[in-house]
Amino acid sequence: MKAIEVRDLKKYYREVKAVDGVTFDVEEGEFFGFLGPNGAGKSTTIRILTTLTRPTSGKAVVAGYDVVKDGKQVRSKIGLVSDKLILYDRLTVLENLLFFGRLYNMEKKTMMERAEELLTMLDLWERRNTQASKLSTGMKQKVNIARALLPRPEILFLDEPTIGLDPITTRKIRDFVKRLNEEGMTIVYTTHLLHEAETLCDRVAIINKGKIVALDTPRNLKRLFTEREVVEFELERPVEINLDCCRVLENVGNYYKVETTDLSRFVEELGKLPVKVRYIKSEEPSLEDIFVKIAGGE
């Protein structure tokens, strides 16, 4: 069974086509990324999938239930973390978790055990009786994640969870989410940071102006959008490079930077040269380049 099935989903506001005919599937246990600039339709898609907004047309099935017809069943299977913290400032960390847990009909004992487990993992168990308002932004986001995970959702939606956080917390949160995924949880993760999608996701959907412009593994996406690769290398002594499979971009002494359309042939040709290669590095194009290409032009 697929975790999420979306068919020709649309959400039109008066003048804006926030989501304009989106179709995709998310496999169970997959780490699925949504990548796009601000206002591309990522958050609206997430809001439809989490039953917070009704689609204008199209179909979305989450955890086997239709988001419009069986909203309540969908809600019992999912967790949501967004950049807007879902926490009450005047409640303590633990009170927050227990309040939201109660909405899922959880027993007090189960909630306490789960809260301790999650807060310990997130290094927040000692702060459990602190009011949320007294926590740092990073800690708040961790509590927010614990809140979403308390009822053990099958699918976790994270809408730009690391926005505005320091690098250490960001890293921690990424590792934590990755671990959840490795333990079998389906993750839907939106971001406008490309390296984030690249390192975390099994598959990435690039969304722009309400439409999915590309959907594949980060590796395939790169291949799809780049015809050339850039290679840096150093030789023992400077020689003239005159190969038909590459074009020299830069040359300082024995350092070279070239562009090639056929990496394996280039390496072969390089080996035939009468000098030793001291150092070689293929500079893979990042999703960043692809992204700028898609978001900017086409």
Add this chain to the structure above:
Amino acid sequence: MKHTLHIAWKDLLFLLRSPGMMVAFLLFPIVMMLMLSYVFPNQTSQQMEGKIGVVSQDPAFSLMAKSENVIFYKSLEDLARGLMRGDVMVGVLVPQGFTKGFLTGEAKLKVIPNPKNPQMAVLMTQMIPNMMQSPSLSTGRRMDVELSGVDGGEFNYYDFTAPGLMAMIAILSVSTGLAAAITRERELGTLDGIMVAPISRGSIVVGKVLSQVARGLIQALLILGVSILFFNVQMVGSIWNVILLLILGTFSFIGIGVIVTAGMKSQETAQLMISMINFPMMFFSGVFFPVEQMPKFAHYVSKVLPLTYAADALRNVMILGAGLSEIWMDIVVLLGFAVVTSSLATVMFPRLVKD
């Protein structure tokens, strides 16, 4: 100085940029002035109208004072009922030995005000002694006339205002409270957390309504406590009827904030709209001044405000000791308001939470 003007201009520009806000901003003072000018009593409406209800414990007086303007009641309870129904505008208690005392110049009389219009009773207490001074009677006779409640206690202006104030506090605090509570949670983002939980949307609204009703009720009961302890306000009727009426009063108006906020584009405009409803309501519901003293126009306005009915029923319960059978009309009207505003609010609720 230049910067001061610059900042001021920016703030005014915000006002110009939101048409709804602009309209409300311009209308508010005009509507307020027009309406409030009707609140205060004008000369023509200050006449003595209606009949006088008399409870006589002096048989001699009963025989003498037969008039078409006077209705005799057997007991104070009957008189109270007559006042509630509006059969008589004011009550008079004639104690035993009144006629005898009248002749010797030591007469006592108690005037029982109609809580809807205590002004009438105040006028009576001033008029009766004056009548005694008329030339046909020998001078030098004194008559004590005092205001009194049906339970024999003193009656003051606060007896008249306290029940209305209680109803007003309860109603006004919820009229904005519910919508504010929802919009605040929406802006914070916590509403999403509740909405994404597997609970019905109805329980979210009802839960919020309950907390608002509880807040309104607590505030109203505080006023009741203060009124009784420090202002000697009477509490003739049952406290349970008072609580029932306060809850009904809050329910009758609880949806209004949701309706207005959902109908308006911005939270600010909605706030202004609600005060445009609330302010006239305070004055036209007869909380501070009896509606009877106001011109006809105000009577019609008062009829469409739930606070009028809540205040009226509370006064009848607290001052005249009315039971459910006497205030059922008010209860029906309040329930009507509650049903209409709540159903409208439920219909409009999705507009309030959607982004």
